[in-house]
Amino acid sequence: MIQPIKHKDGTTDNRYTVNLEFCGYPTARHVARFCTDFISSHVTQKEAIQALEKHKNSYSDSFYCVDCGEGLTGDDAKYKECHKCGSTISN
Ligand SMILES: [Zn+2]
Numbered sequence: 001m002i003q004p005i006k007h008k009d010g011t012t013d014n015r016y017t018v019n020l021e022f023c024g025y026p027t028a029r030h031v032a033r034f035c036t037d038f039i040s041s042h043v044t045q046k047e048a049i050q051a052l053e054k055h056k057n058s059y060s061d062s063f064y065c066v067d068c069g070e071g072l073t074g075d076d077a078k079y080k081e082c083h084k085c086g087s088t089i090s091n
Contacts, residue, residue, distance in 0.1 A: 004049045005056055007071070015071070016056065018048040065089070 005016035021031045021041070029041040030048035032055070039055055042048040063072055070084040080089050 002045070005052050013056075013071070016052045018045060018052065 001017055001019045003012045003014055003017055005013040007013050015035045017033045019031050019033065020028045022028050023031060023041050025041070029043065030045045031041045032039040032048040032051040034052070034055055040048070040051045042051065058074070064070065065072055065076075065082040065085060065087055067087040068082060068085040070082055072082060072089065076083050076089060081087070082089060
């Protein structure tokens with residue numbers, strides 16, 4: 001399992017993973033996941049990493065909850081609330 005995505009400060013973003021998994025194909029595929037949620041499966045690891053990068057760009061997760069430090073997702077911004085502690089987001 002690899003965690004190829006980094007935060008802006010250079011630390012690993014643990015939410016993004018690529019794993020070799022058997023998922024209905026005759027051979028194992030590189031499965032891209034976000035917070036254990038299945039994003040997509042790929043023949044090559046490179047493609048899986050690209051899928052994660054694309055997913056990351058679709059999220060406005062470059063900001064963090066000031067109360068609990070949790071990285072915030074597009075959904076949090078949509079509902080103006082941290083998904084972890086429920087704190088109100090102002091941006
Ligand atoms: Zn929070």
